[in-house]
Amino acid sequence: MKENAAERGSTRLWYDKPATAWPQGLPVGNGRIGAVVMAAPDREVWNLTESTYWSGRADEGVPAATGGKAALAAIRERLFAGDYAGGDRLAKQALQPPKPNFGTHLAMCDVVIEFAGSGEETDVGGPGGPGGFAPARSGEPGRTGMSGGSFAPFRRELDLATALLTATAGPPGSTLVRELFASHADDVLVSRIGSEAAGGVSFTLAIAGLTPEFAVSAEGDAALEFRGRATETVHSDGTCGVMCRGRIELETRGGSIRVQNGRLVVTGADEACIYLAVATDYRSESRAWERAARLQTALALSKGYERLRASHLADYEPLFRRVSIDLGFSRAADLPTDQRMQLLRKEGGSDPQLFALFLQYGRYLTLAGSREDSPLPLHLQGVWNDGEACRMGWSCDYHLDVNTEMNYYPTEAVHLGESQLPLMRYLEDLARAGRKTARDAYGSPGWVAHVFSNVWGFTEPGWDTSWGLNVTGGLWLAMQMIEHYRYGLDRAFLEKQAYPVLREAALFFLDYMTVHPKYGWLVTGPSNSPENHFYPGRPEEGHWQLSMGPTLDQVLVRELFTFCLEAAELLEGDVDLRERLVSAISILPPLQVGQKGQLQEWLEDFEEAQPEHRHLSHLFALYPAHQITPEETPELAAAARVTLENRMQQDELEDIEFTAALFGLFFARLRDGDRALKHISHLVGELCFDNLFSYSKAGIAGAETNIFVIDGNFGGTAVIAEMLLQSRPGGEIRLLPALPAAWPTGRVTGLRAKGNAEVDLAWEAGRLTTAMIRTHSPGTFTLCLGDRRIAFEAETGGEYRFDGALARQ
Template structure:
């Protein structure tokens, strides 16, 4: 038995049952059935849309002052009207990521032996990043395996049989857009071309172009090509190679040769070497973490059976949670590598076509979704996978300078509720949800996270600080002193996608106000990080003085009349108490302005906020909300509540392939729609239940539930550039080892016990259940 396989005894009849592969750029979802296999191919740069000129919304500071005056005086209607006039752009060619094509493999029909049970099996092996399938009829078994190679930048498959000449199939391509077409190059090669065009998010004419090849190589038998189809007959085995390149950010025709070069190089190596190099390259990242939760394994049950068992109330499958964590790490590696051209989007690097055809767009939402995609990257020891997001934020900061200047008359940079691959930084095209003035800053906090985990001074000096300093320059220029409170506030802006009544319930619903809690939390994080960086880098002292004065003027976190953490500067009545977003809990996670040890009153208020949401019969129960509940309760050291919510995520908000989804009818979703942030958010929940860290602090097993009373984990990361192993029995820590890659002083916590030790770079420190140092 293998605890880290997703496996099934039934065919994948649709996309939500298929198994994902990826190499950080290309993705595929493999839908395997006995006589048919379909690969849903995607490529992360295959976007519709284009760079559009920024529209002239040149109100600047004068317009800001006018609308702020109305918000301060309580005239929200007029403030809203002016915000729409000056801060609401028209929709242009924003675009969306699109699916590329389907590879359709039709195997020769043979009469199966109906007396044989379990004659079909398909699986995804997380240890090797291989999708496999096997089908047996009365005298032959046909085996298939597929992988997406990061090492060689293509998707590769092998089909073989235990009987000579037992492999026969046809292969064809089906485009996902009207502009796609394929041609037969020779008896074993198809060439395809396409352009990412659609009419919902752009004008139907603009988008990235792609070109690639599919080649089949056989041993024994024959392969012939005709009318866009390759046919294999009577082979002992066949290898399939799929390569694609796009013209994203490329000039000149040279890009068209890239996929041919990739294919020729792969053919020169051959299947066996490609497979070996793929596994070695993947394992370098995947093997950094191991996890065992409990002693009982149910890996003899199919994955869909295990999900249903958990949904039925079974809590005797702790390794399902370990599988979910490793699946999240697998998806991170598959979707985001150090050299990926773009970060993970709404569906990672995969694409089922659902978000493309409706108002959502398969894009980079900056008010939780893109951020949550990277919540587990650092703690689960995949910091290199974080790097594509770092580069994306750099590009966003460069693009956002014109928006800061044109919209607000300010220096620095700003981005709002969402972005694309064309440098979009304007507000969304309705201020009710589009005027999130700290969306770009929220994304940029990942620069802080990457530095705090890595302690990479070169990264801080060359990337993190320059981007964040420019962001801080914007807010210093843009923010305003509240005439009543004397606080320095943002606005007008919204608390992501939420609504309130300025007065009593039942009045006019509004979204915009001054000084939303999320804005203030993020600005405080920004200013304080910049101050620490200024001290460490010994630069920009005058700018530092401005930041210190500003920090002293920021509003405090406030507790409302219901005992909740206020979501807005004023204690407004919630118009949607069932709302899916919990943005103001950033202070609890991933931030640390609220902790049970340091801020017990605010911690209690954060708990009330979550409880109030949970009590709503009409709670907008979606994947990222379940993850946020789990993360919040984990940070409050409430293991049972964290376990409840991650259990619900896995058993109630996952398809059979363990992809998480957003429920139909919520936020305009037309069906239960795959959104990958729940996979990553849930992975982060499980990791945070086992380890939490702040600068100089490491908390062991801070939210351990009874269901995981015995276990061990190796290789989780702590802030300060350290790795942590922990072993526990009967709910109690038995030993922990801290490996430190930078010198410093750490305080280690386990429940009420704590110890402080000084670590050297390259040191290894082992502690017993009492946190006594027993080995170094």
């Protein structure tokens, strides 16, 4: 079937220039193995990662936070009295334990391929490891080793619809064609290199390790094996981490293969295929992992490239094609992706299909990084790693105060709910680990986790109370269990996974929370509003972070208690717990409007010490929760808008990827499509590298360079989906709630709505023309379009079509 211009503009990243550094490389992944591929005419580098390749360990012998009830009461007494300095001092004594081997995710190695022109052999000796190449990272210019004329013209492309990455170099008749994919079906990274000219494929392949413990050895004439260990000295003591073993096998049609100086050398072949597999000892209970890569490449060789490619497409394409999107004609759709981004910066929203591309890229990255059987969920950089966060005070870990959550914000809506399952399993592990922290730190039952975590079960407060006592970090992440259930209505998931985890979280907060002596409200604390500061009085008296009952905590606890009450009633159990929840809900603090008309971030109407701050955690009530809506709580919606306006007016606004996404999400929920588009345009045009990976700017939160952080990709995907479709528990589906003027005509198919439904939409001249609702569970649904609302009863397997006035067709 011939591809139309709209599909071409929304499913392909392509470039006519080489990737000179990591931020230009294109990502592939199979849910466990990842690679950023830096392709140039005469060189290709695969920056290889694997999701479990972490430094650090579980430090069970290190003293934990040992606050307990008595210490907690003493801290709270100080905070209730307004002695924030005294409360912080006591909290540091009781709730700030050492953390010597937290660890971080690390990149594993670079696979370096050097191509020869006109059949001559290449020489890759020199600095940078066996391949003689030290690929540039985010802040470096890099080099590609281009040789010029014999390789021109050049094109590299990532087809999101097939997850195939291609690069072509050279004139007609002798063009070198390279194709690469990461197979989830066969768990291997696969590449085929062919030439239009007989015998035109000649290259050397070497492996350069990126961790101190790394070794490469030749295995026969056509294979390299490598082994390494994920060690570093910034986030751990340099002695502990996950071990890996990997293998690369080559096969050719024609020509020859030999080993020279630890490299594989291919000369005069018509075609060459490369098969790469890797395994680690993470959670391994035997030594079988040591043989896994060898067995995997042997199996790949036995199948051959064409069968592997066919299996890859059969596995991937049905998932990707669940959603299609056309946002209208783009005259720039046929331009290289980096040029489209440049035009967006100059001209604003004149390339609607670039936003369709961004949504589909987010879906692609989800499938590349988080499949149903992935061993771990997406971390700060998905499954990839530019190396920048690892060498600084940052860590490539699981931040629990918006970053990891945002990675999964769009997943259900864009019809990839299975990709949340690794996160669901991680939450079960987090809950088990968090029981000890709940007991030791607070003397409470249930479980708790704070501002970040790792793969070793870390749930304690962070390094400093100023930002590390976000007591609802684990609960925030656990909200994704609620989302997964509300979209799919899977009772087995609710009963066996979600409710047990959420019930224990509820038990913790019911025991841990206390009644405020002044207001009579049930509050958390000591806790942060991530990662912000406030003035309790005059600015000259100092700013603080710990308080009782910050708004985010109360919003999350309300979501938790309300859902657990509903789930217990549905599952017909926990009668005593239901009574406790009803009583607790009745005395939770309300959302409040401050003197400046803003939504209060803290229980008291404190002045922000950093009004330019990047976090907007208290607006969780607006998105992803529905505690604030323009229709039902107009005063609170107006206060949320004031909060956003105040933040945007700051000259020193901390302008980073997830903040831009949050602005877009909040304005979409406020039904302001043009403002939402402004912020998603800023994200795509100003806060993404050429490869469309989002980044956090240098100078913010201690960042020394622009650092790749993937949450902006997923947050931006969620914004675009929210602009077109919003849904609430109880079957409410809002159509085109924030359609901007710049997208007057378009269509989208396959978006998901809460209540286990799919939605297709089409619109012209800014008005809905048709809507199709496919329901997979019975129930009452309410369609909303502007001020119009209609309800209908649906059955399992039903299809319901409506016109632009919501009349049934």
